[in-house]
Amino acid sequence: MMTAGDPDTDQLLDRAGQGDLLACQQLLLRHRRRLRQMIALRMDRRLAARMDASDVVQETLAEAIRRLPAYLRDRPLPFYPWLRQLAIDRLTDLHRRHVQAQKRSVRREERRVPTLSGESALELAGRLFARGSSPSARLRREELRGRVQTALARLAEPDRELLVLRHLEQLPARDIAAVLGITEGAVYTRHLRALRRLHDLLGDELGGEEP
Amino acid sequence: MNPSLGAPERTGSEDQALGVLVEELTARLQAGEPVDVQAFIRGHPEHAAELRQLLPALHVLADLGHSADGDATAAGRPTVAAADVMGTLGDFRIVREIGRGGMGVVYEAVQISLGRRVALKVLPFAGRWIPSSCSASKTSPRRRPGCTTPTSCRSTSWAASAECTSMPCSSSRARPSPP
Numbered sequence: 001m002m003t004a005g006d007p008d009t010d011q012l013l014d015r016a017g018q019g020d021l022l023a024c025q026q027l028l029l030r031h032r033r034r035l036r037q038m039i040a041l042r043m044d045r046r047l048a049a050r051m052d053a054s055d056v057v058q059e060t061l062a063e064a065i066r067r068l069p070a071y072l073r074d075r076p077l078p079f080y081p082w083l084r085q086l087a088i089d090r091l092t093d094l095h096r097r098h099v100q101a102q103k104r105s106v107r108r109e110e111r112r113v114p115t116l117s118g119e120s121a122l123e124l125a126g127r128l129f130a131r132g133s134s135p136s137a138r139l140r141r142e143e144l145r146g147r148v149q150t151a152l153a154r155l156a157e158p159d160r161e162l163l164v165l166r167h168l169e170q171l172p173a174r175d176i177a178a179v180l181g182i183t184e185g186a187v188y189t190r191h192l193r194a195l196r197r198l199h200d201l202l203g204d205e206l207g208g209e210e211p
Numbered sequence: 212m213n214p215s216l217g218a219p220e221r222t223g224s225e226d227q228a229l230g231v232l233v234e235e236l237t238a239r240l241q242a243g244e245p246v247d248v249q250a251f252i253r254g255h256p257e258h259a260a261e262l263r264q265l266l267p268a269l270h271v272l273a274d275l276g277h278s279a280d281g282d283a284t285a286a287g288r289p290t291v292a293a294a295d296v297m298g299t300l301g302d303f304r305i306v307r308e309i310g311r312g313g314m315g316v317v318y319e320a321v322q323i324s325l326g327r328r329v330a331l332k333v334l335p336f337a338g339r340w341i342p343s344s345c346s347a348s349k350t351s352p353r354r355r356p357g358c359t360t361p362t363s364c365r366s367t368s369w370a371a372s373a374e375c376t377s378m379p380c381s382s383s384r385a386r387p388s389p390p
Contacts, residue, residue, distance in 0.1 A: 025301065029301065029302050029324060032302070032324040032325070033324050033325070036324075036325060054325050054327065057325070144271065148271060148275070163272060166237065166272075167237070167241075167272035167273070167275055168275060170241055172238070173234055185227060185230075188227060188230030188231055188233070188234055189223075189226050189227060189230045191230060191233060191234065191237075192226060192229055192230040192233055192265075195233065195265050195268055195269065195272075196265070198268045198272075199264060199265055199267070199268045202267070202268060202271070
């Protein structure tokens with residue numbers, strides 16, 4: 001998986017900064033799949049009923065093309081975290097317009113914009129454990145799904161967000177550090193802390209899972 | 212470090228060292244690399260107890276990650292036999308030509324990164340990377356996301372190396388509006 005720190009990405013950024021249009025396109029295209037996966041994970045179910053994650057990806061990439069020259073001048077973040085932030089902003093905006101506007105229109109109580117991971121993480125386990133091969137494997141996964149779902153729901157938001165970033169989005173520590181605005185060392189210790197808390201919630205039940 | 216699993220007393224530096232080990236294990240598991248867990252633990256006896264304790268959760272999370280990755284490329288996406296492919300253009304595998312007009316050509320294609328079938332409109336003025344010049348292509352047609360007929364779908368992509376737009380299609384036989 002490509003990350004913002006890959007030499008290839010850095011080379012492409014340098015070429016893009018020199019006006020290489022093909023490099024610009026390659027930069028955006030190489031992260032499209034990761035971006036779609038991230039959006040699909042975090043997209044509110046009500047929003048997902050109205051549009052596909054691929055549409056959000058395309059709109060994000062169109063915005064990225066528009067903003068790329070400014071990014072190349074300043075490079076405030078590694079490339080993928082920057083691109084991801086554009087997608088999060090787009091998703092938040094869509095949520096506000098489509099979901100919250102709908103709530104207002106029916107005069108329901110208006111809430112703050114939900115943290116994307118906070119709301120959708122509760123459904124993550126359900127979505128992610130949906131696959132399975134044999135009936136017994138599916139049954140086992142089904143049992144595990146319930147446990148993980150409960151544990152994720154009980155985790156504090158910072159712990160859950162760290163696990164989502166590291167294990168579901170599979171961002172490397174360097175990118176997580178950029179996304180959260182903390183050091184790489186802090187990512188390691190927060191990851192460890194989140195794992196301990198997840199273990200505390202799951203520990204005994206996962207005893208049989210240990211290889 | 213107190214190896215007691217109930218209430219271990221840890222220092223910041225011990226946590227930092229253990230965090231680095233956990234990160235190494237995570238990266239290897241995510242890469243699908245076979246990990247000799249026992250050998251790994253033997254190599255770090257000072258953290259053996261807690262590594263053993265955290266491994267099940269790490270495995271579950273690695274499985275979650277792989278499932279997520281698999282879902283992103285799961286079945287249900289259109290596949291095209293190699294023999295049917297006319298060639299590639301950027302992120303698009305061109306399947307066949309489905310329309311031609313004065314301003315360009317429309318192809319049935321598969322968007323490789325997303326694995327979906329699209330109608331691809333290619334304009335003959337490749338190489339001009341001027342967003343404003345593509346505005347008409349980007350906005351026409353634009354009525355609703357997704358589509359059952361290409362005449363009522365929205366443009367969802369455009370490439371910098373060649374002026375083109377793509378529209379997700381559910382019917383490869385339906386004909387789009389003239390480019």
